[in-house]
Amino acid sequence: MPELPEAEANRRRVTEHCLNRTIEAVRLGNDTTHVELPSASEREALVGRQFTETARHGKYIFAGSKTGPWIAVHLGMTGSLRPYTSGDAAPDFARITFEFEGDTRLAYRCPRKLGWVRPIDAPESFVAETGLGPDAMEIDRARFRAVIGATRGAVKSALMAQKKLAGLGNLWSDETLFRAGIAPDRTASGLDEGQLDSLYDEMRHVLGTLLDLNADYSKLPDDWLLRAREEGVDCPRCGGTITKTTVGGRSAYHCTEHQS
Numbered sequence: 048m049p050e051l052p053e054a055e056a057n058r059r060r061v062t063e064h065c066l067n068r069t070i071e072a073v074r075l076g077n078d079t080t081h082v083e084l085p086s087a088s089e090r091e092a093l094v095g096r097q098f099t100e101t102a103r104h105g106k107y108i109f110a111g112s113k114t115g116p117w118i119a120v121h122l123g124m125t126g127s128l129r130p131y132t133s134g135d136a137a138p139d140f141a142r143i144t145f146e147f148e149g150d151t152r153l154a155y156r157c158p159r160k161l162g163w164v165r166p167i168d169a170p171e172s173f174v175a176e177t178g179l180g181p182d183a184m185e186i187d188r189a190r191f192r193a194v195i196g197a198t199r200g201a202v203k204s205a206l207m208a209q210k211k212l213a214g215l216g217n218l219w220s221d222e223t224l225f226r227a228g229i230a231p232d233r234t235a236s237g238l239d240e241g242q243l244d245s246l247y248d249e250m251r252h253v254l255g256t257l258l259d260l261n262a263d264y265s266k267l268p269d270d271w272l273l274r275a276r277e278e279g280v281d282c283p284r285c286g287g288t289i290t291k292t293t294v295g296g297r298s299a300y301h302c303t304e305h306q307s
């Protein structure tokens with residue numbers, strides 16, 4: 048499931064290919080039942096306008112302009128934003144396509160239909176109305192300590208709660224805990240200041256590394272948990288054993304040896 052780094056990689060593609068071009072048409076793809084997409088009148092309102100800037104908060108991607116309108120995009124489990132040129136084959140599973148002047152197109156590809164595209168007034172008001180916490184790459188150390196350290200539930204659940212901290216999901220919360228040596232089911236409010244600081248540093252390291260690599264997993268180092276997300280395999284850090292558990296209803300992978 049796309050998290051902050053994957054959302055950012057999608058935002059960068061839109062920025063690179065789709066800004067400052069007049070939108071000439073906004074077309075729905077085949078099979079758009081059960082997908083939240085702009086209505087006919089909302090699509091019409093985008094025609095003749097341009098996206099001049101993009102933004103991202105947590106897992107949400109925004110495109111719009113100073114005077115609006117804006118769209119918010121949630122990638123869901125399998126969604127992506129795919130710029131292409133009209134001479135190329137359109138991506139499969141495109142639920143909505145923006146056609147820009149010239150031959151630039153932007154498809155929202157969403158095979159499993161769990162994401163959405165929604166017209167909004169502006170990113171700031173969307174973030175406030177949705178009640179999202181600070182972006183995981185923007186939050187400062189003191190706020191992180193306060194927010195996570197005040198949570199009585201499991202630390203993995205706290206890291207994934209978008210209203211506390213926006214951007215982490217299943218994969219990168221596990222990776223952060225793996226690096227910090229903290230078990231996913233530890234009670235967040237029971238962590239000491241040193242452990243909270245370590246979590247903060249490792250979260251920034253994990254996300255920062257992925258942002259530098261534009262979320263290309265093939266370039267990740269071999270000692271990441273991602274390389275060993277399988278029950279019973281050897282821990283790439285300590286020779287312990289990777290185990291799969293359920294924390295807060297989500298699957299969690301961790302090392303029984305160096306995480307406690």
Ligand SMILES: [Zn+2]
Nearest residue numbers: 282285302305
């Ligand atoms: Zn280990």
